Amino acid sequence: MNDPERAMLLSVHPRFATAILDGSKTVEVRRQRVAAPPGTPVLLYATAPTMALVGAARIASIRVGSPRQVWSAHRSQTGISRSEYDSYMSGATQASGLTLQDPVSFETPVPLDALRMAGTFHPPQSYRYLKRDDLRLMTGVGPDVAAALRDALGDLVPA
16 A cells, blocks of 8 residues: 555544444545545544543445445445435535444544643544644553554654
8 A cells, every 4th residue: 555645634523433443333424525545544533522532443445426326335334324424425426435444542632722732723623634643642642652653653643
């Protein structure tokens, strides 16, 4: 696999973070087009009330299409009901289904306040990309965080 130049920071509700990390949810859906190559590392940020980095995974593939096409292709892997999906996608003309693989739970979640102490960390509304410099700042939280990030993201995290 090529060494990725960036990682994705993905904000998800705690319920979905748990389902991704336990392998019962393998596809995360988004209301916009997402473009990232297979193998891209994904850091999972669980939103309130958890408010912490809880684990990581890798993108296996991304399917972009209409909300109907994405549901049709991935409904059993999304971890949500059709009514939840329809409500979330209301008004969207495009959708992305991110198939995730190799989930890894962090032994100790990294809380938002610790991430903010290391630099200007802002959890995204949906997702954003992190470059090596962003990850370098995050490793400043402490040796346990640095080790967890290196385990999850490999060479993308600077030593």
